Amino acid sequence: MERNILEIKNLTTCFFTDDGTVKATDRVSISVGKGQTVCLVGESGSGKSVTSLAVMRLIDYAGGFIQSGNVMFHGQDLAAKDLDEMMHIRGNKIAMIFQDPMSALNPVFTVGDQIAESLMLHQNMSQQDAFKKAIEMLRLVGIPAPEVRVKQYPHEMSGGMCQRVVIAMALACNPEMLIADEPTTALDVTVQAQILDLLRRLQKELGMSILLITHDMGVAAEMADRIAVMYAGTIVEEGTVERIFDEPRHPYTIGLLQSIPGFEGERGGELYTIQGTIPSITQLPTGCRFHPRCPHAIDKCRKEEPILREVVTGQQVACWLNEDVSNHFRNNQRANSIAGSKAEVNRQ
Amino acid sequence: MNREYLIEANHIKKYFPIKAGLLSRVIGHVKAVDDVSFGIRPGETFGLVGESGCGKSTLGRVVLNLQRATSGEVLFDGTNIHQVNRQENLKLRRDMQIIFQDPFGSLNPRFLVSDIIGEPLRVHLRASAKEIDERVVELMSLVGLDPSRRNRYPHEFSGGQRQRIGIARSIALSPRFIVADEAVSALDVSVQSQVLNLMMKLQKEMGLTYLFIAHGLNVVRHISDRVGVMYLGKMVEIARTDDLFAQPLHPYTAALLSAIPKPTPHRRQERIVLQGDVPSPANPPSGCRFHPRCPMAQERCSKEIPELIEVGQDRQVACHFPLA
Ligand SMILES: Nc1ncnc2c1ncn2[C@@H]1O[C@H](COP(=O)(O)OP(=O)(O)O)[C@@H](O)[C@H]1O
Ligand SMILES: Nc1ncnc2c1ncn2[C@@H]1O[C@H](COP(=O)(O)OP(=O)(O)O)[C@@H](O)[C@H]1O
Ligand code: SF4
Ligand code: SF4
Ligand SMILES: [Mg+2]
Ligand SMILES: [Mg+2]
Numbered sequence: 077m078e079r080n081i082l083e084i085k086n087l088t089t090c091f092f093t094d095d096g097t098v099k100a101t102d103r104v105s106i107s108v109g110k111g112q113t114v115c116l117v118g119e120s121g122s123g124k125s126v127t128s129l130a131v132m133r134l135i136d137y138a139g140g141f142i143q144s145g146n147v148m149f150h151g152q153d154l155a156a157k158d159l160d161e162m163m164h165i166r167g168n169k170i171a172m173i174f175q176d177p178m179s180a181l182n183p184v185f186t187v188g189d190q191i192a193e194s195l196m197l198h199q200n201m202s203q204q205d206a207f208k209k210a211i212e213m214l215r216l217v218g219i220p221a222p223e224v225r226v227k228q229y230p231h232e233m234s235g236g237m238c239q240r241v242v243i244a245m246a247l248a249c250n251p252e253m254l255i256a257d258e259p260t261t262a263l264d265v266t267v268q269a270q271i272l273d274l275l276r277r278l279q280k281e282l283g284m285s286i287l288l289i290t291h292d293m294g295v296a297a298e299m300a301d302r303i304a305v306m307y308a309g310t311i312v313e314e315g316t317v318e319r320i321f322d323e324p325r326h327p328y329t330i331g332l333l334q335s336i337p338g339f340e341g342e343r344g345g346e347l348y349t350i351q352g353t354i355p356s357i358t359q360l361p362t363g364c365r366f367h368p369r370c371p372h373a374i375d376k377c378r379k380e381e382p383i384l385r386e387v388v389t390g391q392q393v394a395c396w397l398n399e400d401v402s403n404h405f406r407n408n409q410r411a412n413s414i415a416g417s418k419a420e421v422n423r424q
Numbered sequence: 425m426n427r428e429y430l431i432e433a434n435h436i437k438k439y440f441p442i443k444a445g446l447l448s449r450v451i452g453h454v455k456a457v458d459d460v461s462f463g464i465r466p467g468e469t470f471g472l473v474g475e476s477g478c479g480k481s482t483l484g485r486v487v488l489n490l491q492r493a494t495s496g497e498v499l500f501d502g503t504n505i506h507q508v509n510r511q512e513n514l515k516l517r518r519d520m521q522i523i524f525q526d527p528f529g530s531l532n533p534r535f536l537v538s539d540i541i542g543e544p545l546r547v548h549l550r551a552s553a554k555e556i557d558e559r560v561v562e563l564m565s566l567v568g569l570d571p572s573r574r575n576r577y578p579h580e581f582s583g584g585q586r587q588r589i590g591i592a593r594s595i596a597l598s599p600r601f602i603v604a605d606e607a608v609s610a611l612d613v614s615v616q617s618q619v620l621n622l623m624m625k626l627q628k629e630m631g632l633t634y635l636f637i638a639h640g641l642n643v644v645r646h647i648s649d650r651v652g653v654m655y656l657g658k659m660v661e662i663a664r665t666d667d668l669f670a671q672p673l674h675p676y677t678a679a680l681l682s683a684i685p686k687p688t689p690h691r692r693q694e695r696i697v698l699q700g701d702v703p704s705p706a707n708p709p710s711g712c713r714f715h716p717r718c719p720m721a722q723e724r725c726s727k728e729i730p731e732l733i734e735v736g737q738d739r740q741v742a743c744h745f746p747l748a
Contacts, residue, residue, distance in 0.1 A: 085632030119612040220700070234701045264475040264639060266698050269683035273697055291612060294642075317689045335617040336687050337646035343665070344646065346624070348618035353582045354612075 080148075081253055081285045082131070082170075084290070087145035087155070089130045091138075098357050100126040100140065101309045105384070108253070113286040114281065115296040115317075117332070118306035119354050120159040121252070124289045127306070128255050130155075131287075132172050145202045149253065161297035168198040169311040173244035175258040177238035180232040187225035187241045191248050198249045213244040217274055236267035240274070247278060255291045264298070272299060284285075293336055297321060303327045308355055308365040308404055311384055322392065325393045429463030429504055430633050431487060431601060436460045436496035438482050440707055454706045456482040458657040460497075461732065464601075465552045469627065469634040471648030471665065473641060473680070475702055478654040484603045487635065492735050500601070517546055521594040523587075527608035531578045537564075537589055539575040544596045563592040564702050584615035588622065593700045595626060608643060620647060639657055645669055650738070653677045656713040657705050659732055662740040673735065673746040675720045712744065720745055 081132060086103040101123040108114045111158060115178070116124050129135040133146050136243060137157060147154040151171065154162065166172070174180055179265070191213055192206035201209065207226070214222035217240040230238055239259060260268035272295065290296055297302055303320040305313040305328065313326040317325040324330045334348035352369045355361055361368050376396050384394040437460075438451040457479040474479050484492040487498055489505050498505045505516055512641050531540050534626040541563055542556040551559070559569040567588040569581075578586055587607065590650045594602055604623065610615045624647065626632060638644050643650060644665075652667050653676065661674040672678040682695040703709055709716050715725040724744050732742040 119614060153469055236701060263642065265683040265685075266475060266680060266683070269695055272685070284627070292685060293613070293687045297689040298685045301687075321687070331614060333542075333687065335613045337642045338616070343626070345619055347646070349618045349621060350614040353584060353615065372572050403551045 080107040081111050081150070082287065083146070083150065084127070084131060085093070086144045087127065087130055087147065088143045089126050089140055090143045091133055092248040093358070095358055095388065097129075099143070099245065099309060100128065100357055101382075103145065104303050104309075104311055106311065106314070108285045108287055109287055109301075110252075110280070112301045113288055113299050114302045114304060115291045115300035116287065116304050116306060117291060117293060117296050119332075120291060121354050121356075122306040123309040123357075124291075125257055128172065128257050128287065128289060131255060132166055132170065133159065134166075136173075138354075147394040164198070167194055167246075167251075168249050169251055170249040170253045170255065171249070172255045173239075173259050174258070175244050175261050176232065176364065177262075180237060180242045183230055186227050186229055187233075187244075191226075191241070191245045194245060195248050210244075213248050214241070216247070216278070217241075217244045218270070219244075235337055236263055236270065239267075239271055240249065240262065243271070243274065243278075243409050247284075250282065253285050253287070255287045255289075256292070260286075260295065261291070262378075268295075275299070286416050293333060305332070308360060309357060310365060310394065311392075312366065312394045313392065319388075319391045325370050325387060325391065325398050326366075326395050327397075328366050331369075362405045364394075391423065428465060429499070430466040430501055431435065431464040431635070432499040433463070433483070433487055434461050434497050434499070436483065436486055436498070437494045438479070438486050438491065439494045448693060452706050454704075455657050455704055455708060457486065457493075458705075458708075460654075460657075460659045461496075462652055462659055464633055464635060464661060465649075466600075466633055467627075467631055467650040469636050469647050470649040471644035472635060472637045472654065473639065473644050473651060475655035475680075476639060477702065477705065479657045479705070480654055481605050483650055483654070484522070484605050484635060484637050488522055489516070490522070514548065518544075519595040519600045520603075521591050521597070521599040521601070522603045522605060523594050523607040524607050531586060531589060533577065533579060535577075536575050537569075537578060537581070539591060540578065541574075541592045541596060548597055559596065560592075563596055566595075566626075567592045577621060582615075584611055584618055587611065587615075587619050591619070591622065591626070595630065595632075598630065599632070601633045601635070603637065605637045606639070607636075609638055609640055616643065618737075623647070641681065653680065656702060656708055658713055660714070660742045664738050668741060671730070671747075673739070673741040673748070674714075675718050675744050675747060676714045679719075712742075722748070 084104060084106045086105055087101060088099060088103055089101045090097045104127055106114060118124055129138060130142055133154060142155045151237060188207055189209045192209035193199045195206040195209055209224050211222045214225055219240055221226050246365060260271050273296045288299055300317045302316055304311050307328050311364050313329045324333055333351040335350060337347060350369050363379045364377040364382055367373040382394045382396045386392045387398050436565055437453055438457040441450045442452045442454060442592050444451045460483060470716055474480055474596050486493045490571055500516060508516060538560045541560045545556045545559055564571040564574060569585060578589060608619050611619060612638050621634060636644060636647055648665045651665050652659050655676045661677045672681055679696040711728055712727040712730050715721045730742045730744050732740050735741050
């Protein structure tokens, strides 16, 4: 089997707050193989961004720190690097793009200067070469008339164009790993389609690995080889895209999928809902973090926390039902899928 | 009298002046809404979709008379909303309400939830404090909020709960028509479905009519009876929801629908990827505004503006060469 480019192992991240130190992610493990796209999905506040910031060690600048765990990248542990070393790895071998392209662009420099700068820093290019490469990168990401655009400022471009510039900037140094945190969330679907197409094309051409964070299961279905589902700071399910969509086993994953106003389901009917809301990291429930919202919770769920383990090849789940009564649960789950969810709605 | 439409908008234009220089000379206009006509039937949900900046919110505000149209007329239950006396106007303002996207931004953070929900009652009904409080309790229960929390501030509530506060306020005066402008767009899917269920329930119970503005097409498809598609200030297609999604007639609608990522990994489908950006509404392309990006464009398209015309039962499209 091919080796993983990135292996996040039991990553626990904390923030210093007024209430003391709080854990934002707890023993998170995610692996990304070469040329693979792994999608990290989950509701807002579940710890997706914190995970990506921890991998990049940007968490150190956001009032947080890695408490334990490893971030293995090419056999080196990024979690143990000092910040100067990280500065060199960041933007060079691993690049990151964020939801808001404007936050990554400096309004007072032309986009050409900004792309060239990182090339001069990381690749020791001359200014002239760097500028040439910047034009080439803009062309690569599908910006028309790159010779003109390279001299423009971010405010002279639309949101979609700016996100392309950010991608050009991130890819300029040929990173092996791209971490993209909701890169299309702020964009219209038509522009999103352009950007996702672009990422797919560039991945094929450059052989890059991608960790794509999204809250949109549709985007995940379209992009992912594997999917990791996050809830309240932990990974609750992980598997190939087919397994997650065809045979989700964690009640939270099942709920997320059923809540999507479906193309298949009955239009205008009552939608499936997961009752309640995601807990705050300062007030996590005991046992399984999902138990107050889980329609299948049993007594054990309130007391003991289930850990993520492989239940079938290519699929890991953190849920007691999948350990003790997995067959019973699976059969039930199939029979119930939509009909059962309606009953849940009524019971609430 | 049996009218077809509760809301009827005829040839609505809304132009915003672009000013420049020391003297603030008007150097042009943003044609945010440019000659749009449509109607909403009593009790129906009319979905309005299109990319950001195409004029959805502006059209919604003009329909509610929160913003004066540059030209054109809006009829509510047959009455021209621009030609009413003070008393009729007060009545209209009770009948027509809006729910915004950002529940936090639209709720005053220094008001208690009971003040926020009760304000319309105080202003319009001059009800006593006790009557208002009773009604607030009733409204909070109706939208699934715990009434014992009414004397708290909005920031103590989650995003979904704040959206429920906004909904409770909007239905306080028992309106007949509500514009929901991206009301569920900022919510996570699990919370989104809770709020959508609430809106559908209230519609049934109160006989509400909705103009449901959203860029999330899955949501619009679920909740709407009919859908209007806007592009750069123009209404380009109107159809029953199922017809529109089964067979879009306007090339822009087709591109928009094909861009939706579908939660089904086995059907990664070919899609129509539009080239380029949406042009500026200050300087829209000649003829059909979609022609520079349209894969079907022919010579006539850059010269003649296609009118929105009836092409079938309950089906209108503005295109010289509609898809079939
Ligand atoms: N700088 C910070 N200080 C304290 N808490 C934070 C900080 N950044 C994020 N958090 C908390 O960490 C949790 C996870 O946040 P985040 O990773 O941003 O979620 P997601 O990206 O999944 O929406 C949230 O409860 C959030 O409030
Ligand atoms: N008050 C205003 N002054 C000037 N331009 C405006 C104003 N409100 C909206 N616009 C412009 O009108 C166009 C349509 O905006 P809007 O109705 O908000 O679109 P949507 O809701 O579809 O995103 C945009 O180009 C926007 O910039
Ligand atoms: S462990 Fe229990 S509460 Fe948690 S998801 Fe499984 S069944 Fe539900
Ligand atoms: S009128 Fe012409 S350019 Fe416009 S949508 Fe129809 S075919 Fe395309
Ligand atoms: Mg995030
Ligand atoms: Mg808007």
